[in-house]
Amino acid sequence: MSPLPDPSFNHHHGGEAAIDLHSIRTFLRQWFRDPVKMASVTPSGRQLTRMMVAQLPADCSRVVELGAGTGVFTRALLDAGIAPSQLLVVEINPDLSDFLRDRFPRVPVACADARHLDTLAAERGLLADGKLDAVVSGLGMLSMSSELRCEILRAAFAALGDDGRFIQFTYGPFSPVRRREREALGLRMHRAGFAPRNLPPATVYVYQRSRSHEVASVRRPPRG
Ligand SMILES: C[S@@+](CC[C@H](N)C(=O)[O-])C[C@H]1O[C@@H](n2cnc3c(N)ncnc32)[C@H](O)[C@@H]1O
Numbered sequence: 755m756s757p758l759p760d761p762s763f764n765h766h767h768g769g770e771a772a773i774d775l776h777s778i779r780t781f782l783r784q785w786f787r788d789p790v791k792m793a794s795v796t797p798s799g800r801q802l803t804r805m806m807v808a809q810l811p812a813d814c815s816r817v818v819e820l821g822a823g824t825g826v827f828t829r830a831l832l833d834a835g836i837a838p839s840q841l842l843v844v845e846i847n848p849d850l851s852d853f854l855r856d857r858f859p860r861v862p863v864a865c866a867d868a869r870h871l872d873t874l875a876a877e878r879g880l881l882a883d884g885k886l887d888a889v890v891s892g893l894g895m896l897s898m899s900s901e902l903r904c905e906i907l908r909a910a911f912a913a914l915g916d917d918g919r920f921i922q923f924t925y926g927p928f929s930p931v932r933r934r935e936r937e938a939l940g941l942r943m944h945r946a947g948f949a950p951r952n953l954p955p956a957t958v959y960v961y962q963r964s965r966s967h968e969v970a971s972v973r974r975p976p977r978g
Pocket of ligand 1: 792793794796798820821822823824826827844845846850866868892893
């Protein structure tokens with residue numbers, strides 16, 4: 755991956771410090787409006803952001819980001835070399851979607867529900883030459899119903915390639931995707947790291963198709 759910074763980043767708001775303040779104010783305003791969906795009072799910090807992006811697979815190119823908020827992960831994905839045309843950001847909040855479009859004019863932003871990510875990625879041409887390499891999720895999964903969580907994961911794994919990764923953080927002590935949900939969806943997981951300096955501290959998990967699931971699909975008997 756070659757670094758491809760988005761040249762638009764600093765233009766509108768006059769430097770890093772101003773951007774951070776602008777982000778924090780925007781985030782906080784949206785949290786007052788809908789604390790459940792926002793799931794956090796402040797954007798993710800640098801330690802957590804670095805840990806999330808470090809979980810991208812080698813030679814990663816096609817990525818969908820869910821629940822981008824004010825775009826801390828978006829910025830880091832671009833800095834890690836993901837081309838804007840190979841990235842799709844899905845953010846349900848209209849004000850935050852406008853904020854993201856203003857900040858990252860070259861990145862497609864869908865103001866939509868993450869549960870439709872497979873359809874959105876296909877519509878935007880992101881699946882034309884292959885499947886996704888990663889889904890990077892900033893969603894507050896703990897505050898969702900099990901049904902919605904599973905719907906989002908089903909859509910993600912419909913769009914992800916065989917070795918594709920679903921990268922998620924949580925403020926809780928356990929995986930936000932419960933064991934029975936993982937089993938029902940045929941997923942394995944690993945705990946990738948803990949970011950104690952984040953506010954609040956957060957743990958990063960990576961979900962992939964389980965090997966037995968892959969074997970089962972490879973060994974499916976021929977028809978007829
Ligand atoms: C915890 S914030 C994370 C923001 C950012 N990724 C970060 O780490 O600072 C969760 C974000 O997910 C968005 N969101 C919540 N439910 C969503 C859904 N079903 N589909 C898409 N975005 C959603 C919220 O609007 C919010 O911006």
